[in-house]
Amino acid sequence: MAQTKLTNAQIAWRAAQDIPDGAYVNLGIGFPEMIATFQPEGRDVVYHTENGVLGFGAAPEEGQEDWDLINAGKKAITLNPGAAFFHHADSFAMVRGGHLDLAVLGAYQVAQNGDLANWRVGSKGVPAVGGAMDLVHGAKNVAVITDHVTKDGKPKLVETCTFPLTGLGCVTRVYTSLAVVDIRDGHFVLREKLADMPLEALQEVTGAKLHVDGTIADLVVPDLSGN
Amino acid sequence: MAQTKLTNAQIAWRAAQDIPDGAYVNLGIGFPEMIATFQPEGRDVVYHTENGVLGFGAAPEEGQEDWDLINAGKKAITLNPGAAFFHHADSFAMVRGGHLDLAVLGAYQVAQNGDLANWRVGSKGVPAVGGAMDLVHGAKNVAVITDHVTKDGKPKLVETCTFPLTGLGCVTRVYTSLAVVDIRDGHFVLREKLADMPLEALQEVTGAKLHVDGTIADLVVPDLSGN
Amino acid sequence: MDKTVSTVEEAVADIADGATVMIGGFGGSGAPVELIHALIDRFRATGSPGQLTVINNNAGNGGIGIAAMIKAGMVAKMVCSFPRSSNAEAFNTAYLAGNIALELVPQGTLAERIRAAGAGIPAFYTPTAYGTELAEGKQVEEFDGHMYVRERWLKADVALIKGKLGDRMGNLTYRLAGRNFNPLMAMAAETTIAQVSELVEPGGIEPEQVVTPGIFVDRLVEVAVPQQEEVLVREGVEY
């Protein structure tokens, strides 16, 4: 049976393929962090974390953690050669000042004009924003990785966000469990979709019109079930 | 014959007596730099210079200069134990952020409301401002050292500055060749004057009313002709 | 010039009721645990200082540090970017019961507001939060075709910070990512109190390697083997 949707690992793998050699990248807390595991061989990518580290590497072995050496998700990290520490104002100067090539974030909703909602779903509970509102402004490209629909099947790619906004017109590309979609001039432009999925079926689970500009490539991702 | 006015060294000496132990101080380029030479024994004063050094000491021996180690006047300096280097934005964070206890500057004119004119005398020539406009805002106290009158005998303590302003209402104390004057609530308040100088004579060479608030002390300064 | 005091008790002895207190650290890294706990001891013994406004990226974790301050009832308000954590029960409980106020600030804006206070910049413009509910009521303005929000400086009465090396003039270095908000808070408070793992003689920190120059530090105390907040949380310690 053909795969009907990508796993999270496969979405992360696909996003990782687009990160060019030499890029400075911030991966949002949680799901986006997984992208680093799929960094293609031979590419030098420098990862930034909001709490003041540039050039960090994989998690240490369990038991080897130094809890003064963590990322923004408060997970223990290690350092690659050429790493640097700096304070929070310098860290967000990197973010806000346009020095990062790419930020990859999760999303509750992405609108066709690039609006992003990813920090809270309503007014209940304890709100928490972290660095998301800063990251969506400043990085040269802001990508989102997400399931194509919510757990109860509602579109996450929408005409207009209904959840509280993180940023306006900030997202440039979305990697979902079904497709790769660019945002251009207020529209979703479909770049890749699962080969077995008809465009009509994809449109049906997308909350706004998917435009086509040139060819639609097949979204091809290796089986990562070992991951 | 009694001394009719203080020398520059004596003005600097008098200003140095008021700098408390533990103070962070910026001395303006030129004449104010002389104050450091008269720092009383046993007082620990940390000198700041705009180009990013805190805790510098005297000039090195001639021939021992390292021209990467200079003050804002581009003169070679040395370091005291506990010195620190930082960049220009941090340096002016110290200035503007109110972290310096005292800045001492020269003046063309000081007005009774604390306005200072010390950066240019007219619109001719090449203007240059340096850090003066920053220093007058931020330091907890801004003092001026100056001759009491100009070379042609005109008052430098005036009702209203006629030269271009460096800052508004910023000066808190003036050390002159004849007197020590505080600025309070828009007035000059005379604190000390040369013992042999009648108040009337001092008032005559001062461009605005000298108020008296309590006793006027004698301005007593040692003979520094050896300096 | 000697800014050192002998004990953490002495270091925090004059923090007043109602004070605004910046506390360094990000999660558990760079958190001045001993200074915080000394403040809690004082509150338990004397009922003071209470009604504090605490500024930190987070709002405490587990049962130690800021979480313990909240549980002790010393904190009237938190200013932070991310009050959520693996165990933020202390804050959550107080917040949902309406016993603690929250000012939520995007992390980069929080850092820049603190830096602005230290640098004498009363207000600045940032793209962050434009068009979101966190910019509601704030002035906005267009520069070069983009929209920005005006933000004010954020000052404090006291900063409690954690350094690695310190000399008696107050020069500091930090350990690894424990740097985070510490150097900024040192600049932004009326009184900055630092705990350091090792006191050295002036000159013991190379002038080129000083991270926080002493001018920003008012008082420091050596805590030779400081506790690490994350380790305490994982051990389930309750202070």
Add this chain to the structure above:
Amino acid sequence: MDKTVSTVEEAVADIADGATVMIGGFGGSGAPVELIHALIDRFRATGSPGQLTVINNNAGNGGIGIAAMIKAGMVAKMVCSFPRSSNAEAFNTAYLAGNIALELVPQGTLAERIRAAGAGIPAFYTPTAYGTELAEGKQVEEFDGHMYVRERWLKADVALIKGKLGDRMGNLTYRLAGRNFNPLMAMAAETTIAQVSELVEPGGIEPEQVVTPGIFVDRLVEVAVPQQEEVLVREGVEY
């Protein structure tokens, strides 16, 4: 990742006519003399780049560095705080003849405008210059009873800076007070080009001791025994 190039000629080969160029240094300390002279060589050989706007605290001294650029006729405008120096004849002559424009900026405002550009802050308020002729035409505003002037960020196409150690990822340290404007300019330019006295392997600079993280640096070249501007001026060297 390797940002190094072999020669200063190569390092400055793509700076365009009309570019805005930040040049690090304060007086002679931290001035990237070899990069400047390579740019002059290019201009003499090709007539390009000309009509430059140069941002530096000063406006050149003696007959080398920025002064030599001005004498060569490459500079249309200077942005600086203190164009006076012991020998500022090159600038003075050009300025008084009306051959060069000047934007005079208070030193702290210059530093903060450059830092703002690097940090993505389009405008900020400062007390500096309020009520003076250098604030004429600028927006003013009251905060907490004090008056402030609004200043804009200051960006550049290129920054030429001088470091001490550098690795091929662009991490830098600086020598003594040669730090000054260099780390700020590195943040504020589209392309930052650094000359360093010693290239080291990544990791050769302790992560806690990096002053400018490599993200701010685009290109670097080793100049093992760099000339010191002040020494050249005192020797009367004309480039």
